[in-house]
Amino acid sequence: MSKKSGRGNPPKHSRFKKGVSGNPKGRPPKSRKDQLVIDIISEFRNILTAYREGGRAKRASRLELMLKKLVNSALEGDARSAEVLFKLRAKASKSSGAKSQKFIVEDWVPDFEGQTGEQKTRAHARENEIDLADPGEEAGSPATEPPGSPSSSPNASREE
Template sequence: MSEDEDDYGVGRGRPPQHSRFKTGQSGNPGGRPKGSKSWKSVIEAELSGGVSLKEQGVELKVTKMEAFAKRLVADALAGSPRALGELLRQINLHLGEASTASSRDLPATEDDVRLLLKYAEKALQPHSAKERDDD
């Protein structure tokens, strides 16, 4: 053995010389085949594809991602609580101030709280009127 090999310390991140990968040998020889697409690239390609839709009687050609955003906003405005929550999450995530905190960790703004309270009040009105009728 040479002097370099004697001084070689085996430990974390330093495997024994005999068990290290040989030069030019891959750690995952089966691996992902060349040319195969990742899930992210497949989704991006699909969402960038065009679709035609009618909006206020006018036929528009938009990307599927734009159509998805239009549907999310329309459903939120129609009163769907799930769509409203998702829309607010997306707004905080993509349009909010850039920060290192996760969008789930961020406190709601006063405007968000007012909007949610107004929505909850409207959502509960029919139920409370029904309960009074039943009594």
């Protein structure tokens, strides 16, 4: 044990103490010019902004509002907006490792004997398409038909 002091060997009482910061006031804030452009954009797009929807005041991040506007313009027929949305979706699924989710539904009631969940899902999708495409369609028409029924087989239209 050497009790020498000097360069590289400060006295024990003046050495850094464990768990005590060398700067008790903390780190000075970064100036705006030191931030990267991506940080500034991220900060800007996460700011909550007030907007009106259906006569009610709501708040959402600017990113959400931008995506909402893109979706609305794509639904109105703007091809460029639709293209941007598809590119964003592809990029997000690649970067976030997003995977499709599976939902397990228990105690569902089939429309007919032997109906699978996939068949019921397709029937529900067809039913919603019919409702959207032709609102004047009869409400009492069957949503799904059991397998093997004449209208569900591909050869039914040829025989008639």
